[in-house]
Amino acid sequence: MSTEIRNQANGYLEFWNEYHLCTLTTVRPDGRPHVVPVGVTVDADAGIARVITRKSSKKVANIQAAQPGQARVAVCQVDGGRWATLEGTAEVRTHPAVVNDAVARYGDRYGRTPAPEPERVVIEITIERAMGHVDAPKSKAVNVAA
Secondary structure, rough: OOOHOOOOOOOOOHHOOOOOOOEEEOOOOOOOOEEEEOEEEEEOOOOEEEEEEEEEOOOHHHHHHHOOOOOOOEEEEEEEEEEEEEEEEEEOOOHHHHHHHHHHHHHHHHHHOOOOOOOOOEEEEEEEEEEEEEEEEOEEEOOOOO
């Protein structure tokens, strides 16, 4: 399990398993942020977050424009006063088995499997930092900023 996620307060990983729309922030070649809504799945054991998308998307182009291993990204989700952010480096994966696994994970989290898409790829984020503010058991909020 990712040390960053394991070290968060109770409820942090559970929050990442709830149904929430998220955002992905990538960095354009000119240094400006590019923020878009996405669905995110988190594999805490592997320390990876995944986003499925089309290979022609701007977010994929931004990641591929970075030096290998240097595409800095963040994914975030918000629900009222609860929020969580994961930061790390991203890579674009195209292997059909990797894409199918990511689609299945998306289906598990969001309750629907996306229609087949021949341009589908996976953005895999190696989680380097986790932070947030989520409700602990019994609705007591805890600050878990890293």
